């Protein structure tokens with residue numbers, strides 16, 4: 223998409239500038255101006271929002287009623303400002319996935335499908351100008367120093383032409399389909415020799431395994447994790463095996479939320495989204511997203527289904543933009559146990575992860591599934607020469623102790639060997655709740 227290049231470069235330059243200069247009052251003023259413009263635009267051009275906001279003061283936009291994925295998908299035709307049909311968009315997106323050809327557009331708009339489980343899929347549409355803004359911003363924030371032309375390998379479940387548009391003079395992008403058999407991916411990577419590899423952590427882990435086996439010879443300068451929760455033990459394994467920094471892009475259908483800075487902290491992209499935070503238990507929050515740029519499919523006061531931990535400390539890089547300490551997972555995956563007084567208590571995915579992993583260093587992989595409150599089914603992978611029962615006992619004790627510590631009744635816990643493998647292209651969720 224050569225014609226978009228000047229626009230991408232212009233956004234790249236402006237994004238660099240904003241990262242440097244938007245602080246304090248200037249940042250708040252910027253967010254306020256852009257949010258008000260977007261709200262006015264959506265009110266005029268998206269019938270859904272016009273109805274949704276009836277009787278509300280549009281200038282106090284942070285008090286407007288929220289939306290979520292269910293509302294967006296149920297009202298797709300009027301949620302967007304171009305009268306694009308959700309049924310048509312979905313058909314195009316599904317056909318594109320089947321044929322692995324992501325060039326078709328709907329009336330000139332790029333269609334993408336988020337990789338939620340079926341039934342929870344999210345559609346997004348973006349025009350060429352929005353794609354250029356996205357590409358310019360993401361390049362400005364991930365290429366911290368532009369000293370030469372980078373070769374980037376980008377592993378995606380589905381290539382939407384949103385991603386291919388970022389190629390050009392600054393950077394050479396090569397897209398790899400996540401469905402590509404691993405040995406072929408390894409052969410192609412060995413030939414391409416990327417300096418940056420971007421992909422979901424489950425894929426990066428497979429590549430780490432190939433590197434340990436000696437079949438993958440690339441020496442990237444940096445890995446970038448996208449699309450799945452990056453758990454601390456995976457981060458450690460990847461940085462150890464590749465010996466390079468691992469950064470994150472936290473982005474979803476609803477917008478570009480956060481990107482790691484050169485110091486490795488995950489900063490909210492405050493010039494791309496204005497976030498409000500709903501407090502959950504402990505230090506956790508769930509974000510409400512207002513995208514400051516998207517006009518085709520305005521994302522305004524959108525409650526994201528994620529659990530975050532924020533960092534109160536300023537970052538060593540000097541930026542005052544909010545740092546996210548951890549993305550814990552989806553709020554759908556919060557598990558519940560019953561307190562002695564008969565109340566349901568929430569156990570966040572991070573708590574479940576810790577009570578399992580900290581109980582034994584032998585655990586190589588785990589999965590925890592809750593089918594009903596008070597119950598937990600745990601699967602473990604151990605090295606072949608490690609007896610299973612002692613580790614299972616130790617996990618059982620750790621789970622019991624943690625649950626008791628939160629004053630909850632003993633749980634119904636089953637522990638078995640063998641973590642089910644995740645099919646290629648499916649998001650890995652180690653902690654899941656499926657009782658809905």
Ligand SMILES: [Zn+2]
Nearest residue numbers: 483487537539
């Ligand atoms: Zn920083």
